[in-house]
Amino acid sequence: xPTPVPFDPxxxxxxxxxxxxxxxxxxxxxxxPDDPPRPFEERLGSWLHRPSFQEVRRWAMWDxxxxxxxxxxxxxxxxxxxxxxxxxxxxxxxxxxxxxxxxLLRGVLEGAKAGDRxxxxxxxxxxxxxxxxxxxLGATKRQEERIxxxxxxxxxxxxxxxxxxxxxxxxxxxxxxxxxxxCPEELLERYADVRTVMNTAPRDDLEMEDWVMTPTEVxxxxxxxxxxxxxxxxxxxxxRSTGAxxxxxxxxxxxxxxxxxxxxxxxxxxxxxxxxxxxxxxxxMFLKLIxxxxxxxxxxxxxxxxxxxxxxxxxxxxxxxxxxxxxxxxPLETAExxxxx
Numbered sequence: 001x002p003t004p005v006p007f008d009p010x011x012x013x014x015x016x017x018x019x020x021x022x023x024x025x026x027x028x029x030x031x032x033p034d035d036p037p038r039p040f041e042e043r044l045g046s047w048l049h050r051p052s053f054q055e056v057r058r059w060a061m062w063d064x065x066x067x068x069x070x071x072x073x074x075x076x077x078x079x080x081x082x083x084x085x086x087x088x089x090x091x092x093x094x095x096x097x098x099x100x101x102x103x104l105l106r107g108v109l110e111g112a113k114a115g116d117r118x119x120x121x122x123x124x125x126x127x128x129x130x131x132x133x134x135x136x137l138g139a140t141k142r143q144e145e146r147i148x149x150x151x152x153x154x155x156x157x158x159x160x161x162x163x164x165x166x167x168x169x170x171x172x173x174x175x176x177x178x179x180x181x182x183c184p185e186e187l188l189e190r191y192a193d194v195r196t197v198m199n200t201a202p203r204d205d206l207e208m209e210d211w212v213m214t215p216t217e218v219x220x221x222x223x224x225x226x227x228x229x230x231x232x233x234x235x236x237x238x239x240r241s242t243g244a245x246x247x248x249x250x251x252x253x254x255x256x257x258x259x260x261x262x263x264x265x266x267x268x269x270x271x272x273x274x275x276x277x278x279x280x281x282x283x284x285m286f287l288k289l290i291x292x293x294x295x296x297x298x299x300x301x302x303x304x305x306x307x308x309x310x311x312x313x314x315x316x317x318x319x320x321x322x323x324x325x326x327x328x329x330x331p332l333e334t335a336e337x338x339x340x341x
Contacts, residue, residue, distance in 0.1 A: 002068060004104050007060040009047035016067075017044060020060055023067040027090045031125050031323060039256035045228035051220040053077045055115070059107045061100055068095045071104035073111045078217065080209040085117035085332075089130070096129055102339070105137075109336055118332050119207060126324040138338045139330035143204040144305040148319035152290060152297050155318045163276070163283035171275040176284055177236045177245070182222045187236075187245070188215045194236060194245040197267035202306040207329060229255040235285050237268065237277045246272040249281040251289065251299070261289060263301035266310060278313055286317070 009017060021040050028038060050056055054076050061069040069091040076084070087108045091100045112120060122139070124130040167174075183191045192215045199210040213221065225232065230252055237247035250264030268277045289296060301319060303310050 001099060001103065002061040002063060004059040004061050004069075004071065004107055006107075007058040007070065009044065009058070015065060016060075017047075019062075019065060019067040020070055023070055023090065023092055026092055030093065030128070036257075042229075042254050042256045045230075049224045049227040051217070051224045053217055053220060057107070057111045059104055061104065068092050069100040069104050071108055073108050075111075075115045075117065078211070078213070080211055082116070083118045084121060084208060085112040085115060085119070086121045087112075088122060089133075093129075101130075101133055105335075105339060109332070109339060112332055113336075119329055120332055120335055121206075121327065121329045123325055123327050126326065131326075134328050134330070136338060137330055138334040139328040140205075141326045142206045142329045143202075143327040145302055145325040145327060146305050146311070146321055147300065147302045147323040147325060148314055149322040150299045150301075150314070150317060150319040152299065155286065157290075159316075160283040160286050163279045164287065167276055167280040169276075171237070171277055171280060173240050174237050174246070174272075174275070174277065175240055176281070177238050178233065178288070180233050181226065181231065183218065183234065188218065190243070190245045191215075191234075191236070191248075192218050194248050194267075194269070195265070197247065197269050198265050200270055201267065201310075202304045204304065204306055206327060225252075231255070232264070233285065233288065235281055235288075237272070237281060239272065247277045247281060249278075249285050251285060253293070253296075258295045259297050261293070261296045261299045263299055266313075278310070282313060282317060 007016070007020060012020075018040060021043050024043065025037050028035070054074060057073045057075075059071045060067050069089070071089045072087060074086045089101050089104050089108070091104075108120070120139070122134065123145075124134065177187070179187075192213055195218070196210065196212055232250060232252045234248060234250050236245040238244070239246050247268035249266040252262040252264055254260060254262075266278060266282060268281075289299075299319075300322065301314065302325075303314065305311075
């Protein structure tokens, strides 16, 4: 049985980095067999550039120069959710059910305990081998998620134009504000404030506190994205009379997959809903996309299955289910007891 060893992308050789990348591709091909493989350069950027408030530990199991399994543990040092640790374990499909995942789990449990965490979280796609592993660990499904894809060619352009044209009927007291990349300094505090609207999205049975990022932490996150080579657009709805940002939507672009856009958050402050702001934001962003990024042919996004209002907007736009996922949680002490039994 191979022994898990620490895997630090900052210190690993290019051959080691590429070997672990190839292992990731095996899992991703199981999930979405018809998608082009994720470029190595994109994954390397995500490994090397993280915000300073996030600590990521990794392990790998080797057979010579071939990676058979890998594990990742993510710890965030924000003011909230300091009990949470998120992990991901994957084993090459040809080497499953041989105990490799259990061996990789040891590092995850020890790292979470050293970080003073008491709750572990992870995710799986429906039907994956990992579901049985998590059941045995004592983990439970806490939220169901839908990953959706919108093919740009299938979107009703006239519908998007109507959403924008009709916006003044219900939202005459609002305007849209757009920026590319980092938030302008004069809007930073208001942008940090409006991001908290995502705490109103359904969390179902997940045990977690509201997430809040300070302006400094927002800048930290933005700088990490920029170092990865990401570009992104943010569009906000601004309340004219107060100047407050009351809703926003985001699109992200990877430099090595010019055909792909990833939809980030979309949310509206509950006190400003029922005015069509969500549709206005999404439609205006889409019209910008087709005007300025004609190479993009698909947009991917994720939503909780319980988030009916946002799913309704996405479905109306043309998003269709691509992958079903579950978010799992397990108390650390429960996982430790199962691991040692």
